[in-house]
Amino acid sequence: MPRAHRSPLALLTSLVLVSVVGAGCGGSTNATTTTTTSSAAPTAASGDRVSISDYAFAPATSSVRAGSTLTFSNRDQTEHTATVTGSADLDTGTIKAGGAGSIRFPKAGRFTYICVFHPYMKGTVVVTTP
Secondary structure, eight states: OOOOOOOHHHHHHHHHHHHHHHHTSOOOOSSOOOOOBOOSOOOOOOTTEEEEETTEEESSEEEEETTEEEEEEEOSSSOBOOEETTOTTSBOOOBOTTBEEEEEEOSOEEEEEEOSSSTTOEEEEEEEOO
């Protein structure tokens, strides 16, 4: 059977996907990470929990009280982080597939965070006064 020809756009799209998926397969940080492993099914995100699935944070915006801890559960098959933009202290470190990591937010404010391996993954946490 003759080999199908792919358009230049299809080839470029394939290369980009391979590059993006491959980029998330490693890395390290110096931050302390709280990591747990669980085989439980994903739960709905509450005010103190964010799910990482399909290379996205859900919910995209969370609210917690100052002094609270926000836990990030990684449901993807690759490593992720939740790293607050501009603050090395507010970071989960590397969260392995199936694991979880946490960040304690000591003061009120609005904080944006990303995955350092996949910077297009973005989220926000609004921290209110207790």
